[in-house]
Amino acid sequence: xxxxxxxxxxxxxxxxxxxxxxxxxxxxxxxxxxxxxxxxxxxxxxxxxxxxxxxxxxxxxxxxxxxxxxxxxxxxxxxxxxxxxxxxxxxxxxxxxxxxxxxxxxxxxxxxxxxxxxxxxxxxxxxxxxxxxxxxxxxxxxxxxxxxxxxxxxxxxxxxxxxxxxxxxxxxxxxxxxxxxxxxxxxxxxxxxxxxxxxxxxxxxxxxxxxxxxxxxxxxxxxxxxxxxxxxxxxxxxxxxxxxxxxxxxxxxxxxxxxxxxxxxxxxxxxxxxxxxxxxxxxxxxxxxxxxxxxxxxxxxxxxxxxxxxxxxxxxxxxxxxxxxxxx
Amino acid sequence: xxxxxxxxxxxxxxxxxxxxxxxxxxxxxxxxxxxxxxxxxxxxxxxxxxxxxxxxxxxxxxxxxxxxxxxxxxxxxxxxxxxxxxxxxxxxxxxxxxxxxxxxxxxxxxxxxxxxxxxxxxxxxxxxxxxxxxxxxxxxxxxxxxxxxxxxxxxxxxxxxxxxxxxxxxxxxxxxxxxxxxxxxxxxxxxxxxxxxxxxxxxxxxxxxxxxxxxxxxxxxxxxxxxxxxxxxxxxxxxxxxxxxxxxxxxxxxxxxxxxxxxxxxxxxxxxxxxxxxxxxxxxxxxxxxxxxxxxxxxxxxxxxxxxxxxxxxxxxxxxxxxxxxxx
Numbered sequence: 178x179x180x181x182x183x184x185x186x187x188x189x190x191x192x193x194x195x196x197x198x199x200x201x202x203x204x205x206x207x208x209x210x211x212x213x214x215x216x217x218x219x220x221x222x223x224x225x226x227x228x229x230x231x232x233x234x235x236x237x238x239x240x241x242x243x244x245x246x247x248x249x250x251x252x253x254x255x256x257x258x259x260x261x262x263x264x265x266x267x268x269x270x271x272x273x274x275x276x277x278x279x280x281x282x283x284x285x286x287x288x289x290x291x292x293x294x295x296x297x298x299x300x301x302x303x304x305x306x307x308x309x310x311x312x313x314x315x316x317x318x319x320x321x322x323x324x325x326x327x328x329x330x331x332x333x334x335x336x337x338x339x340x341x342x343x344x345x346x347x348x349x350x351x352x353x354x355x356x357x358x359x360x361x362x363x364x365x366x367x368x369x370x371x372x373x374x375x376x377x378x379x380x381x382x383x384x385x386x387x388x389x390x391x392x393x394x395x396x397x398x399x400x401x402x403x404x405x406x407x408x409x410x411x412x413x414x415x416x417x418x419x420x421x422x423x424x425x426x427x428x429x430x431x432x433x434x435x436x437x438x439x440x441x442x443x444x445x446x447x448x449x450x451x452x453x454x455x456x457x458x459x460x461x462x463x464x465x466x467x468x469x470x471x472x473x474x475x476x477x478x479x480x481x482x483x484x485x486x487x488x489x490x491x492x493x494x495x496x497x498x499x500x501x502x503x504x505x
Numbered sequence: 506x507x508x509x510x511x512x513x514x515x516x517x518x519x520x521x522x523x524x525x526x527x528x529x530x531x532x533x534x535x536x537x538x539x540x541x542x543x544x545x546x547x548x549x550x551x552x553x554x555x556x557x558x559x560x561x562x563x564x565x566x567x568x569x570x571x572x573x574x575x576x577x578x579x580x581x582x583x584x585x586x587x588x589x590x591x592x593x594x595x596x597x598x599x600x601x602x603x604x605x606x607x608x609x610x611x612x613x614x615x616x617x618x619x620x621x622x623x624x625x626x627x628x629x630x631x632x633x634x635x636x637x638x639x640x641x642x643x644x645x646x647x648x649x650x651x652x653x654x655x656x657x658x659x660x661x662x663x664x665x666x667x668x669x670x671x672x673x674x675x676x677x678x679x680x681x682x683x684x685x686x687x688x689x690x691x692x693x694x695x696x697x698x699x700x701x702x703x704x705x706x707x708x709x710x711x712x713x714x715x716x717x718x719x720x721x722x723x724x725x726x727x728x729x730x731x732x733x734x735x736x737x738x739x740x741x742x743x744x745x746x747x748x749x750x751x752x753x754x755x756x757x758x759x760x761x762x763x764x765x766x767x768x769x770x771x772x773x774x775x776x777x778x779x780x781x782x783x784x785x786x787x788x789x790x791x792x793x794x795x796x797x798x799x800x801x802x803x804x805x806x807x808x809x810x811x812x813x814x815x816x817x818x819x820x821x822x823x824x825x826x827x828x829x830x831x832x833x
Contacts, residue, residue, distance in 0.1 A: 184830070184832045184833075214549050214550075216549060216560075219544045219560065220544070221542050221544060221562065223564060223571075226600065228600075228603055230562075230564075230571065232547065232560055232573065234549070236549055236551060238553065247596055249598060251602050254602050254603070260602050264598070266596055266605045268575055268594055268596070270575070274556070274579050274582050274588050275551075275556055275578070275579045275582070277575075502828060504610055505594065505612070
C-alpha cells in the first residue's frame with residue numbers, strides 16, 4: 178500500500194482558512210468530549226544552533242487518525258542558511274493499524290489552525306460591530322490572525338506595531354495583497370490600541386508590553402505569543418480585569434499567558450472562565466455586555482493539527498494530488 | 506533542497522549486521538559521554554485496536570542528526586488486515602537547521618540495533634568458548650539476536666522454545682537459510698537450557714518463565730523481552746545471582762527486567778554493576794571467572810536508532826539509493 182506524500186506547495190493548494198476554521202471547530206468539540214489522546218509535548222532545545230524542536234502527537238478515534246507533527250524553529254536559518262526558520266514534517270497514521278497513510282509538510286498548518294482558533298474566539302467573544310484590530314507583532318502569525326478574523330467579523334482597519342519597520346512594511350503589503358483592508362503602521366503599542374475593538378498579541382516577548390490603561394472597555398484580546406513558560410505579553414492587571422477563556426486549561430496553566438498572573442498571585446485559577454470549546458458548546462457563559470474585556474489565551478493543540486491535517490489528506494485524495502510511494 | 510525517501514526494500518539493501526554492530530558501539534560511547542539529548546519516550550495505547558505507539562527521539566551533536574522514530578505495534582494486523590504488526594517511519598533532521606534530510610522505513614532498524622546490542626553484551630560478557638544458545642521466543646527479535654551473536658561468538662547450536670510450533674518451524678528454516686547452524690526445537694524452557702552457554706529471552710511475557718535452577722554457572726543472559734513496566738521473563742532470584750549490566754540505567758529502572766527484582770526488594774539498585782557502555786569503555790569490571798552468571802538487560806535506546814539511521818542515510822547517499830523529493 179503506498180503512502181501519500183504532500184509537499185508544501187501541494188498543501189498550500191489544498192489549505193484554506195475555511196477548512197482551518199471548520200477543522201478547529203471540530204477539534205474543540207472533540208476536546209470537550211475528551212474523544213482523543215494527546216500526550217505531553219516533547220521538546221528539545223538545540224542551543225548550539227539557536228534551534229528548538231517540539232513533537233506534538235494526537236490520536237482521534239472519531240476519524241481513526243494519529244498525527245505526529247515534528248515542528249522545528251531555527252531562527253537564524255534565513256540569515257545563515259537561506260532556509261525557512263520553521264519546518265514541520267507531519268505524519269498521519271491509520272488509528273486502526275498504525276499504517277503511515279500520509280507524510281505532509283505541516284509548516285503551513287500551524288499558522289492556519291492558530292489563526293482559526295483566534296478567529297473562533299473573536300466570533301464567540303468580540304462585539305459583533307468590531308471594525309478595528311490592534312496588532313502587536315507583524316510576523317506570520319499576526320498575518321494569519323487577521324486573515325482568519327476577516328472571515329468572521331467585518332474588520333476594516335488594522336493598526337500594527339513591530340519594532341522591525343521592514344517587517345511592518347512587508348506585512349502591510351502582504352495583507353493588502355490578500356484583503357481589502359486599511360493597514361496603519363503605528364509607532365508603539367499604545368498607538369495601535371487607539372480606537373481598537375480587538376487586540377492581538379503575536380510576539381516572542383518575555384515581558385509585558387501592553388499596559389492596562391491602554392485597553393478600553395469592550396475589547397476582545399487574543400493572546401497568541403505566550404506559548405511556553407517564561408513568555409509574557411500582557412500586564413497581569415489586564416488579565417485580572419478580563420473574562421478569560423483558554424484553548425486548553427492544562428496547557429495554558431503550564432505555558433500560557435495566564436500562567437504569569439497565577440504565579441504572581443494576581444488572580445486565582447478560578448478567575449479563568451473556562452475553555453473555548455465549552456463556550457462553543459454553550460456550556461459556559463461568554464461576554465455579558467458591551468463593557469466586558471474578554472481574553473482568549475491560546476497555546477495551540479496537537480488535536481488541531483490532527484483535524485486539519487486529516488482534512489487536507491482527504492482533499493488530496495479526492496483531487497488526486499501528491500506523490501504515492503511504496504515506502505513501508 | 507530535496508528530502509531523501511528510503512523504502513523498506515532500500516533500507517534492507519543497505520542495512521547489515523556489521524553496520525548495526527558498529528553503530529550500536531558508537532551509540533554506547535556517545536551515551537557514556539552524555540553527548541546526546543534523548544527525551545522521554547512518548548507512548549500511546551490504542552486499546553480499541555490492540556495497538557501501541559512509541560515516539561523515540563534523539564539529537565546527537567557529534568553527527569548533527571536528530572532522529573524521530575514513530576514505532577507502532579498492532580499485533581492483530583497480520584491476521585485482520587494482512588499488514589505487518591510493526592511500522593516505524595523514521596525522520597532524520599539536520600541538527601544545525603532542523604531541515605528534514607531523510608524519511609526512511611525504520612522497522613528493520615529496531616531489530617538490527619537490538620540484536621547488535623545483545624551481541625555486544627555477549628562479546629564483552631559471555632565466555633569466549635560459548636557454543637550453545639538457549640532461546641526462549643522464536644519471533645523476529647529472537648532471530649536478530651542469533652544473527653548478531655554469530656558475528657561475535659562461534660555459536661554452533663541454538664536450542665529454541667516457543668509455545669507456537671509453527672513459529673518455531675519457521676524460525677528454524679529462516680535461521681538455517683542464513684547461517685550454518687544447528688537448530689533444536691525444544692518442548693519447554695528447561696529443555697532449551699540443557700548445556701547452554703547463553704540464554705536469550707525475547708518474549709512478551711508478563712511473568713517469570715525461567716527458573717533459577719535451570720540456569721547453570723557461567724551462563725550469559727540477554728534479557729530482551731521486558732521493555733516496559735509489567736513485563737517479566739526471569740525469576741528475580743536469577744537476577745540476584747547474576748552480575749547485571751544494563752543499556753540505560755534510568756530506562757531499565759523504569760521499564761527493564763531489573764525493575765521487577767527491585768520493586769520486590771529482592772536486591773538493591775547497587776546490585777547492578779552498571780551500563781554496558783561503561784563496560785565497553787573499560788570503566789567498570791566485567792566477568793571475573795568461568796562460574797559467573799552475567800546478565801544484560803536491554804530496553805533499547807533512541808540513540809541507537811539515531812546512529813544506525815545515520816549510517817544508512819550516509820550509505821544511501823554514497824550509493825545514490827532512494828527517491829529525492831522536494832517536500833519541505
